[in-house]
Amino acid sequence: MTQPASRSVGHYQYEERDRVFLQERINEFEGQVRRRLSGELGEEEFKPLRLMNGVYLQLHAYMLRVAIPYGVLDSRQLHKLADIAAKYDRNYGHFTTRQNIQFNWIALKDVPTILRELAEVDMHAIQTSGNCIRNVTSDEFAGAAKDELMDPRIHAEIVRQWSTLHPEFTFLPRKFKIAISGSPEDRVAARFHDIGLLARPGENGPLFRLFVGGGLGRTPVVGRELFDSVKEEDLIATLEAVLRVYNAFGRRDNLYKARIKILVQTIGLEAFRTAVEEELGRMDCAAYRLTPEHVAQIRARFALPDLKAPADAADVLEQHKKADPAFARWVASNTHPHQDEGHVCAVISLKTPGDIPGDVTVEQMHGLADLSERLSFGEVRVTHLQNLVFGHVRKDQLHELWQGLKALGLAAPNVGLISDIVSCPGLDYCNLANARSLPLAQKLGARFGDAALQAEIGTLSIHMSGCINACGHHHVGNIGLLGVDKRGAETYQILLGGDAGEQAAIGGILGPSFAEDEAVDAVARIVEFYLGQRQKGETFSAMLKRCGLKAFKEVAYETV
């Protein structure tokens, strides 16, 4: 089943005015770069302007972070990203935990040209950084997952448009991240965002449970429920009200206390809620009302996949699995149930043991784009765990997909398993980092690379950050690793017991930090201890609760 390339099923289809808007935004940025290069703008003034357009200055070069709204790409966009990686970078791109892609070796003078190339496929780098409302993230199985209550992408797009160049909220105290999910199983870490929205259908239209003040970084906080049921028509007004309170009262004297979580903690949830309700009470609500007509207009610009599968699709899949145990193992870990009986969601691991988590080469990008055109309506999603998803794969064609992935070196059967490691770029790229993340992630991946061993260990997440800014979300890994500087040496703290989902929890620090190789051995002993002591079906977090952190600590420091 082929789809016209211009009619991807997964994301909002641009109309003419959206394209004009992108050109105007690029013209604006081009002028800013020109003023910087001529010296009219100093670096201090240029920095927030370039950040709001996704341009960072890293250790060795500029980095460009391209927005992938709610994580959905179409095949022509992925081909374009590959072309950009080939032409302006070093033949690869890096998918991030916020469903974006980063190019790490960009020349500033090339950025406007790159932005024009991106705009050819309706892409941009707007608000992927800076103290503004960032690119909105969503569930990687949106519109496909069997357990979904409501497709969150329509409202994710509405939030994207509302937040784009918002005149009042572009110079906030600090960055502001919004995630939205429509599933009872929180796959977006809603409680770890400045605002997390869980959408569900109500009797009179959609309702949104709104969490506020969650986040990781230096001060990890689990978000609190501000409202249980925000009505659809009040969604934008409510977001406005929260941002108004934050913009007026968020701290600006200390970079590390400027996120909304600190404001909510300081004044308390009740006082914060009262302040938001006061704003809503004074607001000209008609001006901010999200009308059913507007929602319908946005919805109409999303195409739906034509989900036709042969009646025997599921049987064919069973036959393929029986005939090929390696394929069966991949299916067991790398697929997710689809709403349609004849289809499945396939997760493509970007965590081939020993490789850098989230990196893809130009060849792989082109190959994946081709595969998606053939087998998943030309649509590719990015997950917040740095993997990719084909949302709608026919069960009888899953084996064909797997073979295609094998040829691209992307068939690691480890999604959700211990070598599916989330990692920030660390000191190899980032000037904030205390330690390198990638070599440790690679070593851990290799240590647990054996497929049978991983399957035996079962679901277990490792998250790795190179500093306390926590871009690798180490607080919410079942096993978290944090790079710390110990008298000039790169060392690693271990945290245990984090969880990003419905059972949201922040990991506890085990004890003094380890050198790199010691950290790998300590994690290995922790996992061995878990394997030896767990009761039937007991998860890592459950066993940690039963046995206590101290028992794990003794094991981890046994031979150090």
Added chain:
Amino acid sequence: MKLFDLSGRKTLDVASPVPFAEWKDSQQGTAISLPQDVEVEELHPYLGSLTLIVLEFPIFRDGRAFTQARSLREYEGYEGEIRASGHLLPDQAIHLRRCGFDSVALSEDANVKDWEEQLGRYQFYYQNTAVSPA
């Protein structure tokens, strides 16, 4: 200082607006300046007698005055002039206008061309504001 017009309203030529804290005691004159940490609600009883409110930007990254201006328009119904003063970039022209500012106090050597160019940059915006619909 030179004044740059954002909204098309005729800007008022006031040499020195009085800081609000001082003005409150004497209530002499109709032009005040307001620091970013004062809530505009405090102006409520006096708005009828004010024709110019200058909102301060100690540094361009500090965006509290955007919320102050929008509140003055949307919540307080203030119809007099709102002026931005302090450290500002031409890149903020549209944000200022769309939040309800009428004018910017620029230094004598500021490049007005950049400000003008910025005002005409976009044909439409994605969001309504109470001050300026999309």
